Amino acid sequence: MKALHFGAGNIGRGFIGYLLSKSGYTVTFVDISQPLADQINQFKQYQVITLSTSSAKETIPNVRAIHLRAAEELEDAVVQTDLITLSIGANNLKSTGKLLYPLLKARQQKNPEAPLDIIACENALFATDILKQSILDGADADFHAYLEKTVGFPNSAVDRIVPNVTLAKDSPIDVAVEDFFEWDVEAGKVKHNPDIHGVSYVEHLEPYLERKLFLLNGAHAAIAYIGFLKGYRYVHEAIHDEFIRKTVCAYHQEALEALHQKHHMDKPALEAYAQKLLRRFENHYLQDELYRVGRDPVRKLSNNDRLVSPLKLCNDLHLPYDAIACAIAAGFAFDYEGDPKAMDIQMDILDGGIKYAIRRITGLNESSEMVRNIVENYKKLLHLKRSCLVAVHALAAV
Incomplete structure (x- = not known):
C-alpha cells in the first residue's frame, strides 16, 4: 500500500x-x-x-x-x-x-x-x-x-x-x-x-472534532496567550501559574458543559479527558514554547475556530462563558513582535479600537454581550500585563 x-x-x-x-x-x-x-x-x-x-x-x-x-x-x-x-x-x-x-x-x-x-x-x-x-x-x-x-x-x-x-x-x-x-x-x-x-x-465525528478543538486546542491557546502576558516562555511553566490554571479549568468546565448539552456526551468522560489534558500540558519534557502554540492568532480567533466556536455555543445554550471570553481577550493582547499575524491584530486595535478588531477578526457583533465580555476581560488583562512588567522591572533592579 x-x-x-x-x-x-x-x-x-x-x-x-x-x-x-x-x-x-x-x-x-x-x-x-x-x-x-x-x-x-x-x-x-x-x-x-x-x-x-x-x-x-x-x-x-x-x-x-x-x-x-x-x-x-x-x-x-x-x-x-x-x-x-x-x-x-x-x-x-x-x-x-x-x-x-x-x-x-x-x-x-x-x-x-x-x-x-x-x-x-x-x-x-x-x-x-x-x-x-x-x-x-x-x-x-x-x-x-x-x-x-x-x-x-x-x-x-x-x-x-x-x-x-x-x-x-x-x-x-x-x-x-x-x-x-x-x-x-x-x-x-x-x-x-x-x-x-x-x-x-x-x-459520528462532530463530537470528537469539537471535543478536541475546544478542550485541547482552545485551552492550549488560552495558556499561550495568558502565559505570554504574564511573562512565561513554556506551556509547562504557565500551567502551574495559579491564575492561568484556574482560568483553564474554568474554560474546560464551560466548554465541556456545552459539549455535554449539544452532543449528549458523557460528562464524567469529558471531565476525565480535561484532566488528562492538564497532565499533558504539564509535560516539561516537551519544552513547548508559548509562541509556537499561540502563533497566527488571526486564524485561532476566527469565527469557527478553537475559541470563538465554544463561545458561540455557550451563548446559544445560555451557558456562562467568562473564562472562554478571557482566553479570547488574551489572544487580542498577544503582541508578540515575532508573529506578523499578531502584529496585524495590534494594528487593527491601534487603528479602530478593540471592538473594531474583535468584529473584524471574530465576526461577532460589536453590540453583543459576548463582545462586551471580551472587552472587559481585555482591559483587565492589560492591567495584569502592566502589573507583571512592573514586577519584572522591580526584580531586575534588585
Missing part, C-alpha cells in the same frame, strides 16, 4: 507519517520546501523521539519526498497511491484543492477503477469537506461522478503535540513528539483504507 502525505513538517513526520509507516504503507512526503524534500531523500529514514518520563526512539524507514512543484513526479504519485493525507495548515486547504484537481483528473484517466481516500489532518472543523469542495468547484459532472464512486473524503480529528524542542538528533529530519496521540476518522466515508494503525473509525 502506498501513502502520499502533503506537508512534511513535524506533524507530517511525527504523527501521520509515523502511523502510516507502522501500518505498512510506503510513505512519500510532498512539501513546498526543496531543502526539506532533499534531506528526506538523502536520509530515506528518520527517528520519532517520544518525550516522556523515559524517552524512546523509533525509526521510520523507506520514506521519500517530492517537491510540490515537481509536476510530473507528483502526478505519477497521485495516480498510483492508495491514500492521500494532508497536514498543511487549514489556511492552505483551498489552494491545495486547486492543485489536486488536475492531478486527480489525471488519475481518472490513467487509473480510473482504483479506490482512494483523501484525509485532511488539520486543527479545523470538517477540514476534508473544505478540501473536497475546493476540488469540486467548477468540475464537470463526469468528474463529480468519478469522485463519488471511487474517492473517499472522510473528515478526521487529530491530536498529538509535536513541539519544536531542541535536543540531540541523529539527522535533521528526526522529530520529537509527546507520548499521547489520537486520530479519529469518519468510518462511513472511507473507500479503501479501513485499517490504519492507531486510527479510531467513528460513525
Whole structure:
C-alpha cells in the first residue's frame, strides 16, 4: 500500500507519517520546501523521539519526498497511491484543492477503477469537506461522478503535540513528539483504507472534532496567550501559574458543559479527558514554547475556530462563558513582535479600537454581550500585563 502525505513538517513526520509507516504503507512526503524534500531523500529514514518520563526512539524507514512543484513526479504519485493525507495548515486547504484537481483528473484517466481516500489532518472543523469542495468547484459532472464512486473524503480529528524542542538528533529530519496521540476518522466515508494503525473509525465525528478543538486546542491557546502576558516562555511553566490554571479549568468546565448539552456526551468522560489534558500540558519534557502554540492568532480567533466556536455555543445554550471570553481577550493582547499575524491584530486595535478588531477578526457583533465580555476581560488583562512588567522591572533592579 502506498501513502502520499502533503506537508512534511513535524506533524507530517511525527504523527501521520509515523502511523502510516507502522501500518505498512510506503510513505512519500510532498512539501513546498526543496531543502526539506532533499534531506528526506538523502536520509530515506528518520527517528520519532517520544518525550516522556523515559524517552524512546523509533525509526521510520523507506520514506521519500517530492517537491510540490515537481509536476510530473507528483502526478505519477497521485495516480498510483492508495491514500492521500494532508497536514498543511487549514489556511492552505483551498489552494491545495486547486492543485489536486488536475492531478486527480489525471488519475481518472490513467487509473480510473482504483479506490482512494483523501484525509485532511488539520486543527479545523470538517477540514476534508473544505478540501473536497475546493476540488469540486467548477468540475464537470463526469468528474463529480468519478469522485463519488471511487474517492473517499472522510473528515478526521487529530491530536498529538509535536513541539519544536531542541535536543540531540541523529539527522535533521528526526522529530520529537509527546507520548499521547489520537486520530479519529469518519468510518462511513472511507473507500479503501479501513485499517490504519492507531486510527479510531467513528460513525459520528462532530463530537470528537469539537471535543478536541475546544478542550485541547482552545485551552492550549488560552495558556499561550495568558502565559505570554504574564511573562512565561513554556506551556509547562504557565500551567502551574495559579491564575492561568484556574482560568483553564474554568474554560474546560464551560466548554465541556456545552459539549455535554449539544452532543449528549458523557460528562464524567469529558471531565476525565480535561484532566488528562492538564497532565499533558504539564509535560516539561516537551519544552513547548508559548509562541509556537499561540502563533497566527488571526486564524485561532476566527469565527469557527478553537475559541470563538465554544463561545458561540455557550451563548446559544445560555451557558456562562467568562473564562472562554478571557482566553479570547488574551489572544487580542498577544503582541508578540515575532508573529506578523499578531502584529496585524495590534494594528487593527491601534487603528479602530478593540471592538473594531474583535468584529473584524471574530465576526461577532460589536453590540453583543459576548463582545462586551471580551472587552472587559481585555482591559483587565492589560492591567495584569502592566502589573507583571512592573514586577519584572522591580526584580531586575534588585
